[in-house]
Amino acid sequence: MSEHAIIGVDAGGTSTRCVVATLDGTVVSRGRAGGANQFSSPDPAASLRAALGEALDTAGDVRVVGAVFGMAGASEAGHARAVETAVQAWSSLGLPGEPYVTDDICAAFAAGSVAEQGAVLIAGTGAVAAYVRDGTVAWRCDGDGWLLGDEGSAVWIALRGLRAVLAALDGRGRSTALRERLAAALEVAPGEREGVIAAAYSRHPADLGLLAPEVAAVAREGDPVARGIVAEAAEALLASLAVAAEGRLGTEPVVLAGSLLSEGPVAEAVRAGVRDRHGAVPLTANEGALGAAGLALRRCGAPVEAHTVLVGGASSLPESR
């Protein structure tokens, strides 16, 4: 006899991840494919279909009774299009009903907390802070992309690092070890101003986020310029979080998600800032697809415990303060 199961999908700009779980919160299979951001990915529906297909192929004999898709770019103006893409992928696999489509921000929150509402701060390639309530984004701060915002994100840090290198080379800024480190990362000889510029412009700006770990490493070694950039990044992230949470930090859970907040000097500074300024102990989000699956369980009436099992007990409930 087939077992009832739900599906959680986390669709971002560079990858799509899918999990199938039973109603007690046990993951039975996973799928993965390329990006499914309707604004930047070449074929979002195909990526969704591929990730879903892979997960279903290995799930065994299950009957899907619910699904939540957390999709980048699915808020406000992009919602209708995201739903259309999700339904198209869903139907093409002959699955029953329709998936519930929400923002990937909600999936990130649900991957770190089983609470109905709270704040979430995500910092990876991009950066956004939000207040989430009942599986939807009630207020968001930033998340405006590499050109107009994402303050404190990996791309933001990389751009500041590159600007500091160029300022050091032409005399506007102070000397910094970033000069050697970022030139090496871009495969340019140190001191080659035009080489650094040409290498940076030859990449898509969103891909420059790959340089952020170099800035973090140089900060760790004590370089004052790199340390300043890391401190500014943490400050910008904390400022967005404070506005998004509107003074509710300390009473409601704060979830941190994204590569920049999992480890390293930015993560440490943000954690310390949340504790010192708001008296809250931040929670660490598990994978977004697990958060989406957690929301799917809740929508099916599964108990909080199933959601807790799914995203990993220890970090999913507010710690003692």
Place this chain on the structure above:
Amino acid sequence: MSEHAIIGVDAGGTSTRCVVATLDGTVVSRGRAGGANQFSSPDPAASLRAALGEALDTAGDVRVVGAVFGMAGASEAGHARAVETAVQAWSSLGLPGEPYVTDDICAAFAAGSVAEQGAVLIAGTGAVAAYVRDGTVAWRCDGDGWLLGDEGSAVWIALRGLRAVLAALDGRGRSTALRERLAAALEVAPGEREGVIAAAYSRHPADLGLLAPEVAAVAREGDPVARGIVAEAAEALLASLAVAAEGRLGTEPVVLAGSLLSEGPVAEAVRAGVRDRHGAVPLTANEGALGAAGLALRRCGAPVEAHTVLVGGASSLPESR
């Protein structure tokens, strides 16, 4: 009998301009074509050929005895390629000899001063400060493009304006009249956060400089946020100038060039800054093509007076201080 003449060319990213002048500094004809920046224009040699051809067609009976091409992107790593492009266009028209190729920065300086050396600050779509000596750039500051620098330029101002609008909309920043003004310029309803973002990302970042006059206008009307952006832009430009000129301001001419420094609040703040901090009265550059022609006259041994006539007497010599 044909008259001896020289040619000056100013080749930028969006347009190429050419003038033909006699050895006494009289302009006899002009030509104009699309951009000829080897890094960003589709066919730089074709643009150069078109501008040269138009000017020569209407020059009457002249014998060309010299030419200077001031070309964007012709410094350092880009020099050899710029020379190749210039020679290709030059030869295809059957012109004798070869043009002398330099940076458009040197042409801008020579369009504002007949001195052998001095400082130049250019702020239009982009921004760069330089110290120029004998027709070449001895030191440059910034000019690093829309992603990595051009601090204080029109694009830099526009991006700061757009970020201020988004920060006002999500609560990170204070309220500003830029919200209505920039939304209108982008043909988006005021308050439509996602509309502003979509409109901004749909343009090439370098084209966003067209929004800078809106920021200047809002600053004029007293909006504190817009005034802050204008003040920061002037400060950044003055900082680049000070580094490029290495303390020589006040004893050597300072030339201002580019749309942002011809009129408006940024121009006023920069002029006041140069006077107050360095005791120098800035000169205003005429067209870059006239500056290139001035350099061509000097290279042919024509007297300073011919260069002065060419670029316009009043503004071309240092004013009394």
